[in-house]
Amino acid sequence: MLFGPNGAGKSTLLMAIMGFPKYRITEGQILFNGKDITHSSVDERAREGIGIAFQKPPSIKGVTLKKIIDILKEQSNSELDIERYIDFLQMRDFLNRDINYKFSGGEIKRAELLQLLVQKPTLSLIDEPESGVDVDNIKVVGEAIRKILDKDKHIWERNSSGLIITHTGAILDFVKADFGHLIINGTLKCTANPNDIFEYIKQNGYKECEKCPRNLLKK
Numbered sequence: 001m002l003f004g005p006n007g008a009g010k011s012t013l014l015m016a017i018m019g020f021p022k023y024r025i026t027e028g029q030i031l032f033n034g035k036d037i038t039h040s041s042v043d044e045r046a047r048e049g050i051g052i053a054f055q056k057p058p059s060i061k062g063v064t065l066k067k068i069i070d071i072l073k074e075q076s077n078s079e080l081d082i083e084r085y086i087d088f089l090q091m092r093d094f095l096n097r098d099i100n101y102k103f104s105g106g107e108i109k110r111a112e113l114l115q116l117l118v119q120k121p122t123l124s125l126i127d128e129p130e131s132g133v134d135v136d137n138i139k140v141v142g143e144a145i146r147k148i149l150d151k152d153k154h155i156w157e158r159n160s161s162g163l164i165i166t167h168t169g170a171i172l173d174f175v176k177a178d179f180g181h182l183i184i185n186g187t188l189k190c191t192a193n194p195n196d197i198f199e200y201i202k203q204n205g206y207k208e209c210e211k212c213p214r215n216l217l218k219k
């Protein structure tokens with residue numbers, strides 16, 4: 001789980017891990033499954049098993065959601081029953097619409113998660129899945145993320161990991177995260193139990209976190 005105030009660099013981190021060319025890595029390396037992917041293209045990273053659900057995905061006129069799902073299905077070795085998830089995420093009526101074009105906030109999030117469910121990456125980067133989602137649909141979004149991360153399987157049968165950005169923490173009620181990370185001003189400030197971090201932020205705000213002596217970089 002990744003926390004941080006607006007403009008901290010959370011989405012930037014996800015975009016850099018996914019390898020979008022607008023983001024230039026100036027130092028450090030990205031290792032994925034022991035392989036250096038720092039200079040790999042987005043499609044190479046996707047083939048290696050990294051997937052992303054955007055905070056604000058583009059809408060593409062002329063490309064339907066169904067077309068994207070069909071392409072992902074061809075590449076995926078997902079054993080999930082896709083048809084069941086189309087219904088579960090209430091996306092059937094959207095399949096033949098241009099992707100994200102005039103979709104509502106909640107519909108965009110559900111469409112993003114449907115694509116991840118079909119792609120079934122080893123590492124899912126999920127940017128604010130609950131923003132703009134109503135209370136009924138947060139449960140649906142939470143359930144979809146549990147499936148994407150194999151949370152209902154025994155720990156030794158899981159083959160998926162994820163990095164999820166949240167502001168509201170609502171997703172914590174559905175998805176138990178192993179670690180919480182806090183970014184402030186583009187710097188990793190804290191790693192701790194996600195519920196503890198979230199409780200602290202709720203009580204004290206991010207400003208207090210900035211004063212915290214437990215700065216990872218000082219170690």
Ligand SMILES: Nc1ncnc2c1ncn2[C@@H]1O[C@H](COP(=O)(O)OP(=O)(O)OP(=O)(O)O)[C@@H](O)[C@H]1O
Pocket residue numbers: 004005006007008009010011012013055
């Ligand atoms: N193309 C760009 N040119 C200039 N500044 C940019 C550009 N893209 C992002 N930034 C800036 O980088 C900072 C980090 O942005 P980022 O989107 O990663 O924040 P965030 O932590 O995801 O915030 P939020 O919680 O609001 O989504 C912001 O101050 C943003 O304005």
Ligand SMILES: [Mg+2]
Pocket residue numbers: 010011012055127
């Ligand atoms: Mg963001």
